[in-house]
Amino acid sequence: MRASAVPARAAPSFRDRPRSDDVAAIRRIVESTGFFRPDEVAVAVELVEERLARGIEASGYHFVFADDDEGAVGYACFGPIPCSLVSWDLYWIAVEDAARGRGLGRELLGRAEAAMRAQGGRAIYIETSSKPQYDATRAFYLACGYRLEHVFADFYAPGDGKAVYSKRL
């Protein structure tokens, strides 16, 4: 029998070293989700710019990228919490809208966890909003083995609490 006429998607490749074209890629990825405000997009872009300018130690920003043939289609950004010997923060994780539904987010998160663990991380913390808009985000973290530690009510704004998830490594 012939193989399907639908072209197979190439499996993504992964890397941890940012490149200069990731600045535009991260902007495209984050904007494509339709989820972030312009000031939030600007923060996402600043993190990779700071990493490119200052290096991994000075910036404290670690990355994992998922690439297709044309560049990054998803990424995670994370780093050690300054005053802790063992705890790391996941700052950002996003997959380009057109690349969703293939488990890329879960694979990026798993690779980020492995990188943290290899560098002495023993726990990961993730902060997100308690608003209904973030229901799917929070469900994703629970599905990936995170547990809800606490909700700080009205933290970001009245009616917008901060939910903190953690996972032991």
Added chain:
Amino acid sequence: MRASAVPARAAPSFRDRPRSDDVAAIRRIVESTGFFRPDEVAVAVELVEERLARGIEASGYHFVFADDDEGAVGYACFGPIPCSLVSWDLYWIAVEDAARGRGLGRELLGRAEAAMRAQGGRAIYIETSSKPQYDATRAFYLACGYRLEHVFADFYAPGDGKAVYSKRL
């Protein structure tokens, strides 16, 4: 009857604008407590240096100082949490060992709270260690009307959790 021969202490005065001599004063205050490691003292000093160099908006560091005739004998440092419209962090509060027992810590905290409230703050968060060494610190926050929101176990190191206190303004 004669008044006591013990000279009355002048009431402290308060100010919110840092001066260049506060760099040395903060080092002296923080070291006098016998509570902080050298790297923690360095962080305390860096906060006021950054405020003096970059100003209040760029640094995000707000202060209240308690002065006697010779300069600062206690201070609090606090600032708005970047991604929040309403929440502030108390970064540091310390009173010189020789000036303790006069309620200066409580007065500094009250003045810091009033300053946050006046600038739109509606909640204050304080993070501290769950270790027994910090029992008196945590009792102070409870006595000042803070409530324990959550303890993140093993956050700073194995056996050293992060206790988070909050107070509505």
